[in-house]
Amino acid sequence: MYRMLIIVPLMSLLLTACTVTPAGGGSVVVAPALPVVVQLGSEPYYQQSGYHYHYSNDRWTYAQARSGPWQDLPRSHYPRETRFKGRSYEHRNDGRGADQDHDGRDRDGRDRR
Numbered sequence: 001m002y003r004m005l006i007i008v009p010l011m012s013l014l015l016t017a018c019t020v021t022p023a024g025g026g027s028v029v030v031a032p033a034l035p036v037v038v039q040l041g042s043e044p045y046y047q048q049s050g051y052h053y054h055y056s057n058d059r060w061t062y063a064q065a066r067s068g069p070w071q072d073l074p075r076s077h078y079p080r081e082t083r084f085k086g087r088s089y090e091h092r093n094d095g096r097g098a099d100q101d102h103d104g105r106d107r108d109g110r111d112r113r
Contacts, residue, residue: 031062033077041085055082 031051038046038055045066046053052066053073060073 030074031077034060034073034079036079037081037083038079039083039085 031053032049034046034048034053038053040046040055044055046055050064052063054061054063054070060078061070062073063070
């Protein structure tokens, strides 16, 4: 019985000493969602609301500075469509129209409508 009186307070002290915090002591912040359509220029970077976004291999990352550190953007924050200036086709994150020109035809000329 006396053992329990010693073990319970000791365990509660030990368990409260274990805390988990994000690296750097800061809080976890997720960047705002991207607009429905994002048009990228010659570089795969986009800036909005004080955040920098980078697009590569169908993945979006974000940071508060262009130099990083970069974190994966949650898929719920992805745009529905990503366009590139100077290209004759658009890339859509939903998988539709990835290889189609703006007139609805594939690059090889077949009509997909």
